[in-house]
Amino acid sequence: xxxxxxSFSFVNGTSPQTGVILDPAGNLYGSTSGGGNGEGVxxxxxxxxxxxxxxxxxxxxDGLDGGTPDGGLVLDSAGNLYGxxxxxxxxxxxxxxxxxxxxxxxxxxxxxxxxxxxxxxxxFASLTFDPAGNLYGVTTNAGLNGTGNVFELTPSNGGWxxxxxxxxxASGGNPYGTLLWNNGTLYGTTLYGGMDGLxxxxxxxx
Numbered sequence: 270x271x272x273x274x275x276s277f278s279f280v281n282g283t284s285p286q287t288g289v290i291l292d293p294a295g296n297l298y299g300s301t302s303g304g305g306n307g308e309g310v311x312x313x314x315x316x317x318x319x320x321x322x323x324x325x326x327x328x329x330x331d332g333l334d335g336g337t338p339d340g341g342l343v344l345d346s347a348g349n350l351y352g353x354x355x356x357x358x359x360x361x362x363x364x365x366x367x368x369x370x371x372x373x374x375x376x377x378x379x380x381x382x383x384x385x386x387x388x389x390x391x392x393f394a395s396l397t398f399d400p401a402g403n404l405y406g407v408t409t410n411a412g413l414n415g416t417g418n419v420f421e422l423t424p425s426n427g428g429w430x431x432x433x434x435x436x437x438x439a440s441g442g443n444p445y446g447t448l449l450w451n452n453g454t455l456y457g458t459t460l461y462g463g464m465d466g467l468x469x470x471x472x473x474x475x
Contacts, residue, residue, distance in 0.1 A: 362390030
């Protein structure tokens with residue numbers, strides 16, 4: 270049996286590309302690639318009586334805040350949401366952002382703007398936390414060879430430091446999926462590359 274919890278209607282979002290996440294209170298959070306100001310939204314669905322109440326937490330403008338949040342969300346222990354956008358930022362190549370609850374509303378902070386090359390860009394995947402609070406992710410068509418890279422964002426002096434961990438070779442790569450962190454190793458998949466050019470499963474180790 271299928272129950273429709275909520276139907277989008279552009280103003281509150283359209284065309285979600287990824288799934289939702291759950292907080293300890295039972296609220297659902299997700300992103301849509303369109304709607305709102307036309308550049309996508311972050312939404313919350315809260316149980317309410319026998320139904321669900323939708324709240325738009327943030328609507329993107331495709332400016333320095335980013336636009337088209339195709340990737341999913343991750344939640345930290347303080348209740349902050351983290352995600353990526355496909356466009357926007359200082360160079361139009363997307364951003365990593367943080368949404369934080371603040372006095373009954375939510376405020377956005379851009380943690381990193383992608384600029385291409387070693388700084389990456391073009392992101393579809395969600396981010397991944399390690400136990401120390403570092404964020405990891407992949408870009409798809411950026412990196413030094415234009416086939417994507419694996420990156421890390423580390424909290425540092427009130428900001429975040431970007432590190433390019435690995436650039437996929439020109440012969441193939443293009444990682445679209447979310448990374449898995451386990452005991453210091455990052456696992457993921459690529460769309461292309463490998464012996465037959467049909468993709469790989471990879472591990473990136475320190």
